[in-house]
Amino acid sequence: MLTPAEERSIARILEEKRALPGALLPVLHAVQDEFGYIPAAAIQLIADGLNISRADAHGVVTFYHHFRRARPGRHRIRLCRAESCQSMGAAALEKHVKNRLQIDFHAATADGRYSLEAVYCLGHCACSPAITIDDQPYGRVTPQRFDELLAAETGK
Amino acid sequence: MGAEKVAVGIEIEARRRNVPVELVRNGSRGMFWLEPMVEVETGAGRVAYGPVTPGDVPALFDAGFTTGGGHPLSLGPTGEIAFLKKQQRLTFARAGITDPISLDDYIAHDGYRGLRNALEMAGADIVQTVTDSGLRGRGGAAFPTGIKWKTVLNAAANRKYVVCNADEGDSGTYADRMIMEGDPYVLIEGMTIAGIAVGATRGYIYVRSEYPHSIAALNSAIATAYERGYLGPGLLASGKTFDLEVRKAAGAYVCGEETAMLESLEGKRGMVRFKPPLPAIKGLFGEPTIINNVLSLATVPIILDKGAEFYKDFGMGRSRGTLPIQLAGNVRHGGLIETAFGITLREVMYDLGGGTASGRPIRAAQVGGPLGAYLPESQFDTPMDYEAYAAIRAVLGHGGVVVFDDTVDMAAMARFAMEFCAVESCGKCTPCRIGSIRGTEVIDRILARTEHGRNVRLLRDLCDTMLNGSLCALGGMTPYPVLSALDHFPEDFGAEGAKVA
Ligand SMILES: Cc1cc2nc3c(=O)[nH]c(=O)nc-3n(C[C@H](O)[C@H](O)[C@H](O)COP(=O)(O)O)c2cc1C
Ligand code: SF4
Ligand code: FES
Numbered sequence: 001m002l003t004p005a006e007e008r009s010i011a012r013i014l015e016e017k018r019a020l021p022g023a024l025l026p027v028l029h030a031v032q033d034e035f036g037y038i039p040a041a042a043i044q045l046i047a048d049g050l051n052i053s054r055a056d057a058h059g060v061v062t063f064y065h066h067f068r069r070a071r072p073g074r075h076r077i078r079l080c081r082a083e084s085c086q087s088m089g090a091a092a093l094e095k096h097v098k099n100r101l102q103i104d105f106h107a108a109t110a111d112g113r114y115s116l117e118a119v120y121c122l123g124h125c126a127c128s129p130a131i132t133i134d135d136q137p138y139g140r141v142t143p144q145r146f147d148e149l150l151a152a153e154t155g156k
Numbered sequence: 157m158g159a160e161k162v163a164v165g166i167e168i169e170a171r172r173r174n175v176p177v178e179l180v181r182n183g184s185r186g187m188f189w190l191e192p193m194v195e196v197e198t199g200a201g202r203v204a205y206g207p208v209t210p211g212d213v214p215a216l217f218d219a220g221f222t223t224g225g226g227h228p229l230s231l232g233p234t235g236e237i238a239f240l241k242k243q244q245r246l247t248f249a250r251a252g253i254t255d256p257i258s259l260d261d262y263i264a265h266d267g268y269r270g271l272r273n274a275l276e277m278a279g280a281d282i283v284q285t286v287t288d289s290g291l292r293g294r295g296g297a298a299f300p301t302g303i304k305w306k307t308v309l310n311a312a313a314n315r316k317y318v319v320c321n322a323d324e325g326d327s328g329t330y331a332d333r334m335i336m337e338g339d340p341y342v343l344i345e346g347m348t349i350a351g352i353a354v355g356a357t358r359g360y361i362y363v364r365s366e367y368p369h370s371i372a373a374l375n376s377a378i379a380t381a382y383e384r385g386y387l388g389p390g391l392l393a394s395g396k397t398f399d400l401e402v403r404k405a406a407g408a409y410v411c412g413e414e415t416a417m418l419e420s421l422e423g424k425r426g427m428v429r430f431k432p433p434l435p436a437i438k439g440l441f442g443e444p445t446i447i448n449n450v451l452s453l454a455t456v457p458i459i460l461d462k463g464a465e466f467y468k469d470f471g472m473g474r475s476r477g478t479l480p481i482q483l484a485g486n487v488r489h490g491g492l493i494e495t496a497f498g499i500t501l502r503e504v505m506y507d508l509g510g511g512t513a514s515g516r517p518i519r520a521a522q523v524g525g526p527l528g529a530y531l532p533e534s535q536f537d538t539p540m541d542y543e544a545y546a547a548i549r550a551v552l553g554h555g556g557v558v559v560f561d562d563t564v565d566m567a568a569m570a571r572f573a574m575e576f577c578a579v580e581s582c583g584k585c586t587p588c589r590i591g592s593i594r595g596t597e598v599i600d601r602i603l604a605r606t607e608h609g610r611n612v613r614l615l616r617d618l619c620d621t622m623l624n625g626s627l628c629a630l631g632g633m634t635p636y637p638v639l640s641a642l643d644h645f646p647e648d649f650g651a652e653g654a655k656v657a
Contacts, residue, residue: 021441022403024423029365029404050423063425066365066407078366082327082576083522083569084558087485088513120409120526120576121327122366125558126188126483126490127157135368139157139188 002041009034010042014049023050024060028067037068073108073115075154077101078132081118084125089142093129096143100150113154158209159192165210166194169217177222183338185252186492187239195234198224204231239508244470245494246478247455248331251338256373259380262341268386270460274349275394282353283309286456288464290476295321295412295449296525296553296629298475298542301456304446307436308354311444316356318347318446319421319439320453322363322370323405323412326525328556331480332450334492336363336370339454340377344387344400346453349460350446351398352391359400360440362417365407374402409526409580413628414447416582427582428628449554451480472498475541485521485558486512502536505559516561520645522569524553526576527633529640530566551636566645571599573637577630587622588631594618595638602649612649615642 002010013030017023027046031038038061047057061067079094098104101114108115124130127139131146133153141149163179170177185193193206194216203224205216212229219227231237245251254261262268274282287302308316320343324332335343347359363371378400381387389397403421405411411420415429418440439445455477459467468476475497481504483490488510493499501521505511512518520530529550531538538544545552560569574595581589595618602611619635626632642649 022421022423025403025406025420029406056424060423060425064406064408066405080327083526083572084328084484084556086569086572087558087560087564119366119407120580121325121329123324123330123333124157125328125330125485125556126186126487128484128486128490137157 002039002045006035006039006042007045010045011049014046018049024052024057028061032067036072037070040069071108071112073113075114075134076117076132077114078117078119078122079105080120080122080124080128080130082121082125084121085129088128088140090129093131093141093143093146097146100147157188157191161210162192162194162208162213165213169213170222173217175217175222180255182254183252183256184334184492185234185240186248186334187237187489188491189489190231190237193231194221196221196224200224200233202234204234204237205229206231239489239491239493242508243493243495244478246458246467246470247342247451247480248334248339248492248494249458250342251334251492254339256338256340257376257380259341259377259384259386262339266461267341267457268345270457271345271349271386271392274352274460275392275396279309279353279355282349282460285464286353286459289459289467290464290471290474291452291455291459291467292475292542293449294451294455294480294554296326296551298552301448301452304436304448305350305354307434308356308444308446311437313444315358315441316354316444316446317440318350318354318356318359318448319414319417320347320359320361320450321412321414321417321447322361322367322450323409323417324364324367324450324554325409325412326527326554326556328484328522328558329482329525329554330484331482331492331555333367333370335450335454336367337373340373341381342454342457343374343450344377344381346456347400348387348391348398349456350448350453352394352396354444354446356444356446357397357399359398360421361400361402362405362411362421363402364405371402371404378402408582409576410582410628410630413630416628417447418445425582427584430627451554470496472496472539472541473543475543479540479552479555481540481555481557483509483557483559486514486518486561487559488513497541498539500537500539501531501557504540504557505536509559512559512561514561514563516563518559519562519564520560520566522558522560522637523556524551525556526573527551527629527636528553528556529636530569530644531640532644534644549636549640551633566641566648567599567603567650570638570641570649571596573634573641574599577634580630582628582630585625585627585631587625588627588634591618591622591631592634595622595634599649605650608650612642612651 017027047054105118122130190206195202219225283305291301292298411426416426420426435445481493577592583589598615
């Protein structure tokens with residue numbers, strides 16, 4: 001369920017974007033930027049606003065890895081799993097991070113502080129392994145450096 | 157990677173010491189092991205220091221670095237750094253030199269000369285110049301850019317589009333990002349030239365969501381270009397129009413495939429379309445559409461500025477011009493190497509890259525992204541040229557080179573290729589959607605040494621089916637990394653009689 005204020009936000013986003021050709025992705029991005037994810041209840045409103053079926057809108061949300069369907073943690077950590085980062089120890093880093101946060105990919109910590117996402121390349125391959133914390137990229141991340149970053153960037 | 161903190165540090169220190177400095181946040185030169193790099197404009201040209209941490213800043217001031225003073229972090233004149241000196245930067249002529257968001261800086265460094273020439277030419281002549289330059293698509297398929305444009309030029313329609321593919325999904329690549337963040341106007345200029353060449357009035361740049369900083373840089377540059385009359389109606393008083401907009405992708409690798417990208421731009425799931433019709437005839441919203449990679453479009457301005465012959469003079473065989481190679485992975489000096497086609501992997505990885513970061517021997521390199529083959533040592537001397545690579549069943553793709561040392565498990569890399577295909581498949585064809593999942597299972601069985609010979613044959617059959625029965629290169633080329641790993645590194649798959657690494 002959305003609060004009336006949330007419904008108003010979605011109505012405003014639809015108002016702003018509906019005239020764009022191919023408006024669905026821009027609308028979904030705007031909703032996720034504001035809410036942190038795409039609430040299930042928003043999908044019907046978006047579909048109605050753009051004159052498409054709920055099934056079509058839902059199909060688009062589920063197709064794209066970027067769109068989340070659950071509220072993320074306050075700090076979003078993305079970890080690159082692709083080849084260049086693998087060549088520099090991404091697998092060991094992945095293990096460490098999951099262990100440290102006690103979560104798997106595409107989940108949030110119980111206290112809602114962090115969420116973890118797998119990505120395939122962040123474009124910082126010359127500084128592998130790479131991660132982002134809240135969209136800020138970091139390269140050459142060893143398990144130890146990860147712990148330092150976590151402390152420095154998110155105060156834990 | 158910490159440059160912001162260094163910049164702030166320099167400003168504070170300069171104020172404290174009353175040393176006047178004018179700080180410009182230029183883009184990356186693409187020498188990532190030296191970053192954050194600080195360059196100082198001196199009477200004798202630019203002098204570089206790096207990698208600089210905020211803690212180094214006071215000592216740099218003590219050494220008089222603002223006038224090029226000596227310091228252990230001094231790299232000497234930037235242009236003389238061997239990694240840069242060995243390159244031929246055409247597409248990246250300005251990257252790292254200019255202030256990316258300054259249109260004046262762009263113009264002062266030969267920017268918009270190509271567009272001014274183009275505005276004096278007939279559309280067909282612009283297209284001919286691009287054809288004559290020999291430029292081939294840098295996004296992966298290496299299709300001649302001018303020929304694609306000609307199809308769009310000749311298509312009759314009320315509306316045409318130019319779409320820039322900035323999805324840069326290939327792992328090990330970042331050259332598109334460097335252009336968008338380091339020299340965004342060159343892409344805007346290239347797209348504008350494409351638009352006036354074929355009569356397209358609207359452009360979209362489809363940028364991957366993993367690149368928020370690229371999106372911000374482009375939006376800022378586009379806004380300035382509009383303000384100053386370099387975009388919009390009446391383009392530079394020519395009476396022509398070109399509008400440009402950035403669209404954010406949503407994290408699907410397959411949306412880098414051009415027709416899936418069109419679906420995505422239209423607000424749908426990124427399902428690959430059957431061809432024909434070609435996008436050049438029926439593309440975005442059913443209209444004729446140029447689709448080109450960032451690097452292809454960003455190379456157009458220099459071709460229109462200096463002429464087709466100038467560009468064509470670089471390169472070898474049918475691979476003309478320069479290839480922006482992106483060196484990554486387990487390598488000491490990773491970064492952007494733009495150089496004429498024909499250089500070898502050995503030169504790239506050893507002479508420029510300095511060998512592995514781990515100090516161990518190089519065992520393999522994957523060239524051309526996640527769908528590119530793994531090359532063994534015996535192929536390191538093959539010239540980097542589209543045809544020479546095709547002859548060894550490899551691809552140059554978007555120019556990514558990922559280096560692996562001798563600790564790599566090539567069977568694990570083959571399995572990863574299948575897994576990646578399974579995760580990213582759009583689901584339209586069975587060989588790709590199901591075959592990739594089977595592929596991971598078969599490799600698991602091979603590694604468990606269950607019926608080894610039979611399962612290796614099964615893996616080869618499966619690759620054959622994917623190669624021949626897939627609609628696009630995701631399913632159709634996943635066999636490249638898998639089979640090259642299997643062919644060149646059988647010992648990692650537990651081949652009988654083979655040496656165990
Ligand atoms: C699965 C898949 C992913 C692709 N990803 C990209 C990409 O990220 N960027 C790109 O420019 N081309 C990509 N391509 C190639 C495009 O389909 C297309 O050939 C290219 O954008 C054309 O531009 P060009 O001629 O300038 O290279 C991909 C192709 C496939 C099959
Ligand atoms: S090969 Fe895979 S990604 Fe390409 S169209 Fe077929 S199912 Fe989709
Ligand atoms: S492969 Fe990890 S950032 Fe590119």
